[in-house]
Structure formats: structure tokens, C-alpha cells
Amino acid sequence: MKHFWSFLFFLVPLFGVATFVFAPHFNIWLPRDISEQGRVIDGLFMFILYLTGAVFIVTESVLFYYLWKYNGKSNDQPVKFSHGSHALELVWTIIPAVTLLFIAIYQMQAWAADKLDAPAIDYTCEVTGRQFNWDFRYPGPDNELYTQDDIVRTDGKLYLPVNEEILLKITSADVLHSFFLPNLRVKQDVVPGMAQKMWFKGKKTGGYDIVCAELCGWGHYKMKGRVFFLPRDEYDAKLAEFTAEQETMTVEVPEEE
Amino acid sequence: MSTVTVDTHAAHGEHAHTSSFLKTYVFSLDHKIIGLQFLFSTLIWFSVGGLLAMGIRWQLAYPWRPMPLLGNLLAASEGGQIAPENYTMLVTMHATVMIFFVIIPILAGAFGNFLIPLMIGADDMAVPVLNMLSYWFMWPAFFFIGGSFFVEGGAAQGGWTSYPPLSVIQQAAPGSLEGQTLWLLGVTFVGIASMMGSINYMTTIIQMRAPGMTMFRLPMTIWGMFITAILQAFALPVLTAAGFMQLGDRMLGTGFFLPEGAMANNSPMETGGGQPLLWQHLFWFYSHPAVYIMILPAMGMVSDILSTFARKPLFGYKPMVYSISGIAGLGFIVWGHHMFVSGMNPMLGMTFMVSTMMIALPSAIKTFNWLGTLWGGKIQFTTPMLFAIAFVSMFIIGGLSGIFMAATPVDIFIHDTYYIVAHFHYVLFCGTAMAVFGGIYYWYPKMFGRMMNDSWGKVHFTLTFVLMNCVFYPMHILGMQGFPRRLADPYHYETFKNLLPLNQFISWCAFMLMASQIIFVINFFGSMFFGPRAGRNPWKANGLEWQAPSPPGHGNFDFQPIIYRGPYEYGSPETEEDYYPQTQPPKEGIQSAATPAH
Numbered sequence: 001m002k003h004f005w006s007f008l009f010f011l012v013p014l015f016g017v018a019t020f021v022f023a024p025h026f027n028i029w030l031p032r033d034i035s036e037q038g039r040v041i042d043g044l045f046m047f048i049l050y051l052t053g054a055v056f057i058v059t060e061s062v063l064f065y066y067l068w069k070y071n072g073k074s075n076d077q078p079v080k081f082s083h084g085s086h087a088l089e090l091v092w093t094i095i096p097a098v099t100l101l102f103i104a105i106y107q108m109q110a111w112a113a114d115k116l117d118a119p120a121i122d123y124t125c126e127v128t129g130r131q132f133n134w135d136f137r138y139p140g141p142d143n144e145l146y147t148q149d150d151i152v153r154t155d156g157k158l159y160l161p162v163n164e165e166i167l168l169k170i171t172s173a174d175v176l177h178s179f180f181l182p183n184l185r186v187k188q189d190v191v192p193g194m195a196q197k198m199w200f201k202g203k204k205t206g207g208y209d210i211v212c213a214e215l216c217g218w219g220h221y222k223m224k225g226r227v228f229f230l231p232r233d234e235y236d237a238k239l240a241e242f243t244a245e246q247e248t249m250t251v252e253v254p255e256e257e
Numbered sequence: 258m259s260t261v262t263v264d265t266h267a268a269h270g271e272h273a274h275t276s277s278f279l280k281t282y283v284f285s286l287d288h289k290i291i292g293l294q295f296l297f298s299t300l301i302w303f304s305v306g307g308l309l310a311m312g313i314r315w316q317l318a319y320p321w322r323p324m325p326l327l328g329n330l331l332a333a334s335e336g337g338q339i340a341p342e343n344y345t346m347l348v349t350m351h352a353t354v355m356i357f358f359v360i361i362p363i364l365a366g367a368f369g370n371f372l373i374p375l376m377i378g379a380d381d382m383a384v385p386v387l388n389m390l391s392y393w394f395m396w397p398a399f400f401f402i403g404g405s406f407f408v409e410g411g412a413a414q415g416g417w418t419s420y421p422p423l424s425v426i427q428q429a430a431p432g433s434l435e436g437q438t439l440w441l442l443g444v445t446f447v448g449i450a451s452m453m454g455s456i457n458y459m460t461t462i463i464q465m466r467a468p469g470m471t472m473f474r475l476p477m478t479i480w481g482m483f484i485t486a487i488l489q490a491f492a493l494p495v496l497t498a499a500g501f502m503q504l505g506d507r508m509l510g511t512g513f514f515l516p517e518g519a520m521a522n523n524s525p526m527e528t529g530g531g532q533p534l535l536w537q538h539l540f541w542f543y544s545h546p547a548v549y550i551m552i553l554p555a556m557g558m559v560s561d562i563l564s565t566f567a568r569k570p571l572f573g574y575k576p577m578v579y580s581i582s583g584i585a586g587l588g589f590i591v592w593g594h595h596m597f598v599s600g601m602n603p604m605l606g607m608t609f610m611v612s613t614m615m616i617a618l619p620s621a622i623k624t625f626n627w628l629g630t631l632w633g634g635k636i637q638f639t640t641p642m643l644f645a646i647a648f649v650s651m652f653i654i655g656g657l658s659g660i661f662m663a664a665t666p667v668d669i670f671i672h673d674t675y676y677i678v679a680h681f682h683y684v685l686f687c688g689t690a691m692a693v694f695g696g697i698y699y700w701y702p703k704m705f706g707r708m709m710n711d712s713w714g715k716v717h718f719t720l721t722f723v724l725m726n727c728v729f730y731p732m733h734i735l736g737m738q739g740f741p742r743r744l745a746d747p748y749h750y751e752t753f754k755n756l757l758p759l760n761q762f763i764s765w766c767a768f769m770l771m772a773s774q775i776i777f778v779i780n781f782f783g784s785m786f787f788g789p790r791a792g793r794n795p796w797k798a799n800g801l802e803w804q805a806p807s808p809p810g811h812g813n814f815d816f817q818p819i820i821y822r823g824p825y826e827y828g829s830p831e832t833e834e835d836y837y838p839q840t841q842p843p844k845e846g847i848q849s850a851a852t853p854a855h
Contacts, residue, residue, distance in 0.1 A: 005638045005646075008719070012650050016730065023734045028759065030670075030737055031752050037666075045667050052657040059653050062628055067646065072568070072635035079828035079835070080633030084573035084626070092625040093576075097618050103664060104614040108607060110666035115603035131429070175423040176533060178598065178673060182739035182752050185670045191533050191600045192422060193516025209752045213673045213741045215416045217423060217430040218342035221745040 002074060006067035013060035017053070031182045034204040034229070038185035040110045048103065114186070118197045119165050125158065127170040127198075129177030129190045132219035134158070134210055138239060145169070151242045156225040161235040162205050168198045178214035181227060189214050202229040284393075286385035287811055291392050292371030293704060296697075298395065299363040300781075306354035307771050312339060312347045318757075318764035320746040342431045344745035345414040349432070352417035353402065353440065357447045360689055361547070362395065364554040365454055365489070368696055369482045371704065373458055375802035375809060376479050378467025378818040383460040391453035394446055401443035405436045413440035416743065418544070421514035421536050425506045438507060441500050448497045455486035455493075462486075467801070469820030473578070474839070476800055476824045477571065480578050481557025484585045488546045488553075492589070496543035499536060506531070537599055541592035549588045551685060553581050555692035556623060559645045561824070562699050563630050565798045566642035568835050570825040572629030573622075580619035587616040597668045606665055613663040620656045624649065635835075639796075640714030644695030647722050648688055655683030658733065673743075676736025682729045694721070694777070701784065702791030706807045709784040713776055720773035727766035731759055797836045800824045804840050 023029055030042055069075065126137040126145055136158050140149035160166050170179050172190040180187040184200050210225030230238060285291060312331045315324045316339045328337025331347070339347070370388065374381055382388045405412040414432025415424035423429045424437050462475070462483045475483075505511040512528035514536045564571040571577065593601060593609030627649045636642070658680040662668050671677065694717075701709045740753055747753040794803040801824070805814050818840050826837040831844065 005643060008722070009646060009650055011723075012654075012726070015726070016654070019730060019734060023737075026759075027755055028734050028738055031739055041666050041670055044664060045661065045670070048661055048664055048667065052660055056653060056657055059624065059628065060650060063631070063646070063650055063653075066628065066631040067636060070567070070631060070634045070636050072637045075635055077633075079567075079569040079635050081570065081828045081830060082572065082629075082633065083570050083825075084576065084629065088625075088629070089573055089576045089622070093618065093622055096621040097615075100614040100617055100660075101611075103660065104611045107610075107664050107666050111603065111607060111610070114666055114669060115606065175426070175429055176420055180673075180739070180741070182670075187598050187669050187672055189599045191516075193518070193529075193532070194534075194600050196600055209750045211739070211741055211750060211752070215345065215348075215420070215423065215743045218340075218345060218414070220345065220743065221341060221747065222749070224750060 002071060003068055006064055006071065009060070009067055010064040013057050013064070016056060016060070020049070020053070033183060033185060034202055034206075034208065035184035035186070036201045036203065037110070037114055038183075040113070041185045044107055044110060051099070051103075119167055119199055121165055121167050123169045124160060124166045125168055127158070127168050127179060127190070128173050129171075129179065129212065129216070129223075130173040131175065131217050132212075132223040134179070134212075134223070134225040135173075138242070140239075140243065149243070151239060151246060153242065156210070158210065158225060158227040159235060159238050160202060160227060160229055161232050162202050162229040164232070165201050166199060169195055170198050171195045175216050176214045177212050177216045177223065180211040180213035181208065182211060183208040187213055202227075205229050205231060284389065286381070286389050288370050288374050288382045288385070288388060289704075289809065289813075291388050292367050292369075294392050295362055295366030295370060295395075296704075298392075298399070299359050299367055302354055302358035302399075303363075304774075306351055306359055307774070309347050309351040309354065311768060311771055313344070313351060314764040314767045315339065316344050316347075316745060317747075318761040320748065339745075341745045342411065342414060345416075345430070345743065346411050346432055346436075348743050349413050349416050350402075350406070353413070353444075355685070356417060356547070356551070357444060358395075358399070358402070360551045360685060360693075361447070361451060363693055364551065364689070365451065365458070365482065365485060366392065366395075368478070368554060368558065368693075368700075369454065369458055369485075371700065372478055372802060373461055373482055374465070375703070375805055375813055376476050376800060376824075377462060377465060377470055378801050378814065378820065379461060379465035380812040380814070382457050383465055384457050387453050387457050391450045391457065394450040394453065398443040398446035398450070401439040401446065405439035405443070408435040408439065410434035410436055412436045415440075418537075418540060419503070420540075421503065421506065421533050422516075425503060425514055427507065438504065441504050441507075445497055445500050448493050448500070451489050452493050455489040458482055458486040459490065467818040467820055470801075470839075473575065474820055474823045476557070477560035477574075477577060478554065478557035480581060481554040484581050485550050485553050488550050488585055488588065492543045492546040492550075495539055499539035499543075502539075503536065534596070534600060537596055537601075538592070541595045542589075545592040545595065546585075546588045548681075548684075549584055551689055553584065555648065555689040555696075556581065558696045558699075559648045559692050560627070560630075561800065562641050562645035562695050563627055563649070564825045564827060565699075565796055565800075566637045566639055566645070567631050567634030568637070568827045569630065569634040570827055571626070572632070573626040574823065574825065576622055577626055580622045583619040584616060587612060587619070591616050594663060594668075597665050598672050610663060610665045614660075617656065617660060617663065620652075624653060624656065639698075640709070640711050640718055641695045641699035643715065643718045643722075644691045644698065647718070648691040648695065651683055651687035651691060654730075655680060655688055658683065670739065671736055673741055674736040675732045675740045675742060678742050679729050679732035679736055682732070687725055687729060691721075694718075697781070699796070700802075701781075702795045703802055703805075703807050703809070705785050705788075706791060707784055707788030708791045708795060709788060710780050713780045717773065717776040717780065720776070721770065724766050724770040724773060728763050728770055731763055735759065794838075797834075799826060799836050799838050801839050804838055 122143050128135040134156050136153045138151040139145045140151050170190050172192045178189045186200050188198050207226050207228045210227055212223035323337035410431035413436045414430045427433050502513040506514050510528050512531040514533050515529050515531045517529040591613045594613040597606045698709055698714055748757055791807050820839045824839055828835050829837045
């Protein structure tokens with residue numbers, strides 16, 4: 001088998017492509033997207049996947065072809081005594097440069113929509129990460145945070161209205177965490193001392209994972225939450241229920257030492 | 258060959274014979290011995306780092322089940338079961354060991370030390386004492402990091418990036434006690450060692466080249482080392498300063514990285530007024546250039562090996578030199594791409610996105626030139642060549658997957674997922690580690706005077722190549738699902754439930770990958786005693802190092818090297834042989850660009 005090695009390297013593009021082709025059949029792919037901007041991010045991901053996939057297949061195949069054709073055991077041509085080619089260098093400098101710049105400019109709009117252009121609405125909820133839980137503070141009936149009628153929940157369950165623009169205020173009480181909603185394609189590190197905004201629109205009702213994506217200590221793995229998207233009327237009823245629950249709750253204030 | 262001998266060499270040789278074992282092998286001033294000291298130390302740490310990774314893989318395949326064999330070593334107190342705080346320690350220390358004790362010192366310390374004087378025609382480094390100190394300053398680091406496993410709370414658990422406040426607040430994690438302090442001290446000593454090395458390398462390469470060895474006749478390995486040394490010299494002080502600031506926050510009550518009202522154990526801290534993101538900026542200002550410190554010398558070594566075994570000149574030597582210089586320049590203005598979702602101003606993210614996209618360009622140019630080098634050659638599939646080709650093949654994957662992360666909107670989703678883990682393992686393990694293996698197989702005859710076994714080398718190569726792809730390639734699709742890194746048990750999330758079988762496959766491949774390295778270890782040590790003797794130039798290579806005896810004595814060359822051409826003149830029409838050593842004078846009547854010039 002004098003071409004054993006070239007074929008071994010040919011397995012790279014073969015299995016590389018096969019992995020991505022067969023992964024969806026094993027139900028491993030981008031998680032179900034229920035958001036609006038997720039479509040843009042997934043589109044961009046697939047665009048880069050196809051683009052890099054094409055470059056991957058071409059370069060790996062060229063590598064295989066050269067290994068096969070210029071195998072010292074079978075190639076009886078004299079070696080090409082070449083130190084390079086100015087024209088080729090220009091070609092493979094300019095084409096990737098233009099492509100990369102194109103990708104850079106093409107995605108700026110999506111980045112701005114996700115991280116720069118916050119909607120001018122009131123906060124739907126304040127999210128606070130702490131070791132190892134997500135706390136939620138709803139503004140209550142007056143739509144204003146840090147007032148008497150705020151609803152504070154510490155059970156790691158976030159309720160949000162479906163099909164409505166959501167604006168979250170997110171922060172941390174102790175160390176760094178990261179508020180990651182895989183199904184909405186949003187992620188933002190939360191930093192103590194910094195209040196940050198996150199906005200999105202959920203388009204499907206149901207419960208989805210909240211994941212902590214920044215190492216925050218030994219309990220990092222269990223810093224799990226759930227976000228539930230409810231129709232508006234159910235959402236209002238849920239918040240009313242919370243308010244009622246909170247009014248009947250007694251809080252023991254520890255005495256000052 | 259030139260017959261000019263320089264008297265000092267003889268004097269050095271005399272001296273070497275009379276000195277004691279301790280002076281020759283332990284406190285040696287000889288760059289070759291220091292290089293080998295680095296090589297052995299880093300290979301030992303390589304296996305430690307690998308074992309730590311096995312712990313991670315076990316936990317991801319069989320969460321909370323007691324680990325057989327290794328469990329007693331990694332988590333003895335829990336009966337082999339990896340506790341959550343142990344898991345975060347494993348991920349932290351695996352990365353720390355691999356980056357600071359393996360990749361950086363094996364490239365710059367082992368190969369840099371051994372090869373630089375030999376490849377430029379010098380008798381030793383410019384400052385041999387500094388060189389010896391650069392190795393011995395690694396030892397405090399070895400003790401600090403190694404010892405930190407045994408202090409209360411265990412070794413550091415803040416991730417290798419050591420982000421405050423987790424790493425600063427002592428109550429935040431068990432590993433944030435003494436373990437983190439020792440971690441910071443260890444990294445500082447590695448920094449001092451690297452700094453001493455890089456000053457020496459720069460001076461040596463600029464000042465001590467043999468007559469005729471112009472900058473554009475240097476092999477790519479030396480260019481890689483040179484640019485790396487510059488990167489280290491400029492980036493390291495920032496990390497060292499940041500490390501001292503973090504020590505101050507931990508021990509002296511300063512508040513560089515602690516915000517106002519930071520909480521620890523539900524009570525506010527006394528200090529504050531700082532900014533956690535400042536650490537990230539300072540850390541990545543070093544650690545992004547460090548990414549190139551971990552790949553540029555490897556790229557250089559691969560270029561040399563490819564040209565030698567394709568029996569043809571390196572394609573586009575100058576574009577290669579310009580690209581690594583370009584990488585070095587751009588490498589200083591892309592650190593923000595580690596911080597796209599950190600809370601840094603999103604406008605700044607846009608700037609870093611553009612510069613990050615552009616840094617992909619020099620890497621692309623290099624890849625095309627490597628393909629051009631293979632084009633039209635007569636490829637000899639020796640073990641070092643196979644590893645070098647694997648580097649090219651794998652670097653294509655690692656380079657292309659980087660574009661996903663550079664695209665900021667996509668990075669929002671894949672940041673801190675296994676997509677990133679796949680990406681940097683493709684660059685560092687499938688890339689740099691392949692270049693390191695290739696380099697060891699290639700320069701082993703020069704180091705020890707004997708050849709490594711080629712057949713077993715190929716077995717080692719095939720197993721490593723196949724298994725590492727089975728380990729790291731599926732991590733891409735794990736990341737596509739959003740699978741986060743550093744999570745001890747991700748399967749209680751609904752989104753990641755179905756990923757357990759794939760993780761078990763990856764883990765078993767990882768165990769076999771680890772086991773197959775035993776072949777390398779046996780080959781490495783066995784060949785020292787039983788390998789066939791190598792002559793000066795077993796590969797029929799052009800490089801200057803192959804004109805020295807194997808192994809080279811004290812002072813390296815037994816003649817005064819005079820350099821007539823670059824190191825890649827394979828298949829030159831000027832000579833009947835298919836190689837044309839750099840020191841071979843041109844034949845009468847041939848007018849080549851061979852006038853020796855200093």
C-alpha cells in the first residue's frame with residue numbers, strides 16, 4: 001500500500017463532512033430556536049459553515065491529491081525547483097482578505113441588533129446571578145423596579161410573556177456568571193457592579209433551559225434555571241398569583257447583632 | 258567544508274571534559290543540555306496534564322461514578338469519585354499545566370534552546386548564565402503548582418483564566434484559598450523564566466549568526482522563535498503586573514478587580530471600587546499573543562520538516578516570514594475577541610471583530626504556502642513528515658473553526674461552549690502537539706545521536722492521528738448544541754440530555770489516545786540505547802544543524818560554518834545531489850547569490 005498515507009489524510013474531509021451530515025439524524029444540532037434574532041444567528045452560522053466547509057473540502061482534497069500524486073515512491077518526475085510565485089501569493093492573499101472583510105461587514109447589523117440597539121421599553125424583569133442560583137425581580141403592577149410592589153422570586157423560574165419584546169436587566173451579586181438561553185441564542189456574562197441589558201422576543205410558549213455559562217465555583221454545574229413563555233393572560237395571572245403569595249408571606253427579620 | 262577552526266571551541270571542549278557530572282548535566286551552561294532539561298521536564302508535565310484530562314473525560318462520560326485506576330490518584334478522599342470542586346480543579350489545572358508547563362516551555366525552552374545556536378551557527382546562546390537561570394526559574398513554578406494540589410482546598414479552581422472575583426475572594430471557592438495564591442506565584446515564575454529565555458533568544462539571533470547567515474537565510478523555525486521571543490518580551494510584563502495586582506487583591510486588601518459592594522458568603526467585602534473586567538483585559542492582552550507563542554514556533558518547525566521531506570524548496574519563504582510578522586503585529590490588537598459577551602462595550606466588540614477576521618489572513622497564506630511546498634515534490638513519508646502533514650491538515654480545521662468565533666453574533670451562541678474547546682484543541686493538540694512530536698522525531702538524531710524507530714513511530718502516528726480526531730472533532734457538534742465547557746454534570750439540562758452517548762464515545766477515544774502514547778515513551782527511551790547510530794545528516798537535510806556532529810559537542814561545530822545560501826535549496830540544479838547544505842561552497846563558475854556577507 002504505497003498510497004496508505006495519502007488515503008489516511010483523505011479520511012479527514014470524508015469523516016469531517018460525514019459528521020456534520022449525520023449529526024442531525026442523531027438529534028444533535030443547533031437546539032430548537034424560539035426567538036426572533038436566533039434565526040439571523042443560525043443563518044449566519046450556516047452561512048459560515050457552508051463557506052468554511054467548502055474551503056475545508058477543497059484544501060483537504062488538494063492536500064490529499066498532492067500527497068498521492070507527489071508520493072516519492074511513485075512520482076518519477078524531477079522535483080519542481082520553485083521558490084514560490086508572486087502571482088499566486090497575491091491571489092491567495094486578496095481572495096481570503098476580501099471574503100473575511102465581507103463576513104466582518106455582513107454580520108455587523110446582527111451584532112448591533114443583539115447588543116447595541118436596546119428597545120426603548122421598561123424592564124420586564126431584573127435577573128441576578130448568585131452562587132448558585134438565578135434570582136428574578138419583577139417590577140410588579142407599577143412597572144417600576146425597586147418599589148414596594150416588586151415581586152421577588154428565588155426559585156430559578158422565570159416567567160415571560162410570549163411574542164412580546166422583553167428587556168431584562170441582568171447583574172450579579174457575587175462572582176461572574178453568564179446568563180445563557182440556548183433556545184433563544186442569547187448569552188451575556190453578568191458582572192458584579194455592572195447592570196447590563198438583554199433583549200429578545202420568545203415566539204413559542206413552553207419551558208426552556210437557563211444555563212450558567214461562566215465558571216462560578218464548585219456549584220457551577222447546578223446553576224440551572226428555567227424560562228417559561230406564557231400567553232399574556234396566563235402571564236398576568238401568574239404575576240397576580242405571585243403578588244398574592246408574597247402578601248401572605250411572613251418574613252423573619254433577624255435582629256441586629 | 259571550511260577548515261577554519263576557532264580556538265575558543267577547542268578550549269571549551271577541553272573544559273567540558275574536566276567538569277563534573279553535576280556541572281555537565283545539572284547546572285549546565287550548554288544550550289543543548291538546557292534544551293534537553295526543558296524537554297524532559299515538559300514531557301513529564303505533558304503526561305501529568307494528560308492524566309488530568311482523563312479525569313475530566315471520565316466525569317463527562319460517567320458523572321459521579323468512582324473512577325477506576327486514576328480515581329485513587331485524583332480524588333482519593335472521595336473514594337475515586339470526582340466531586341464538583343474537584344472537577345473545576347481538574348479543568349483549571351489541565352489547562353494551566355498544558356499551557357504554562359508544556360506548550361510554551363517545550364517550544365521556546367526545549368526546541369528554542371536546542372536549535373537556535375545550532376541553526377544559526379553559534380557556539381552557544383549569547384548569555385549562557387541567563388539561559389541556565391531561565392530553566393532553574395521553572396522549578397519554583399513546578400513546586401508551587403505541583404504543591405498546590407496538596408494544600409487545604411486543593412489547587413486553583415478559577416479556570417486557567419483565573420477571572421476575579423471568583424479567584425480573588427477567598428470564600429468563593431475551595432480552590433481560592435492557598436491554591437490560587439500558589440497558582441499566581443507559579444505563573445509569575447514561568448513568566449520570569451520565559452522572559453529570560455526570550456531576551457536571550459532575541460540577542461542570540463540578532464548578534465550571533467554565522468558569517469553569511471543573513472536574516473532572510475534563517476530557517477522558518479528560527480523566524481518562529483524570533484517572533485515568539487519578541488511577543489513574549491512585550492506581552493509578559495502585563496501578565497506579571499496583573500498577577501501581582503491579583504495577589505494584592507487577595508492578600509493586601511487592594512481592590513483592583515473587586516467592584517463596590519462585592520459580596521462574599523452573603524456579607525459585603527471591605528474593599529471595592531475596582532472592575533472585574535480589568536483583569537480580563539490585562540490577562541488577554543498577554544494570553545492572546547500567547548496563543549501565537551504557542552503556534553508560531555510550531556509553524557516554523559513544520560515548514561522545515563515539510564521542505565526537507567518534500568525534497569523541494571519551501572514555497573513562498575518571504576511571504577511566510579511576512580505572515581508570521583503580521584500575526585505578531587495583529588496579535589496585539591485582537592485580545593478583545595475573548596470578551597465579546599463579557600460585558601465589554603459592544604462597540605469595542607465590533608472593532609475587535611474586524612481585527613480578528615483579518616488575523617485569519619496570514620494563517621491562510623501560510624497554509625496555502627505549505628500546500629505549495631508539497632506541490633511537485635518527491636514526498637518521503639517518514640514519521641516526522643507524517644506529523645508535519647497532520648499539522649497542516651489539522652490546522653486547516655482549527656483555523657476555519659476560528660472564523661465562527663470571530664463572527665460576533667455567532668460567538669454569542671457558541672462562546673464558552675465545546676465549540677471553543679474543539680477549536681483550541683485543534684490548534685494546540687492536533688496542531689502544536691503534532692509539530693512537537695514531528696520535531697522530536699526529526700531532531701532526535703541530533704539530540705541523542707541515534708535514530709528513533711520509524712515503524713513504531715508510524716504506529717504511534719496512526720493511532721494518535723485517528724484517535725485525536727475521534728476525540729476533538731465531535732466536540733464541534735457538541736458545541737453546536739450549546740454544550741457548555743467546565744460543567745461537571747451537564748445532563749440534568751433538558752437541552753444536553755441526549756449528549757451522553759457521544760461524550761462516552763469521546764471519552765473512550767481519549768483513554769485510548771492517552772494509552773497509545775506509551776508507544777512513544779518506549780520508543781523515545783529505547784532508542785537512546787538501542788536506536789541505530791545517526792550520522793551527522795541522516796535526513797540529507799540542508800539546515801546548518803545537520804552539519805554539526807550528532808550529538809554536537811560543547812561549542813557545537815568542529816569547523817567554522819560559513820553560510821552560502823538559504824536552508825531550503827532542495828533539488829537545486831546547481832548540484833547533483835537533491836540537497837544542497839547551507840555550508841557547501843558553490844562550485845567554480847556558478848554565480849549564485851552566495852557571496853558570504855555578515
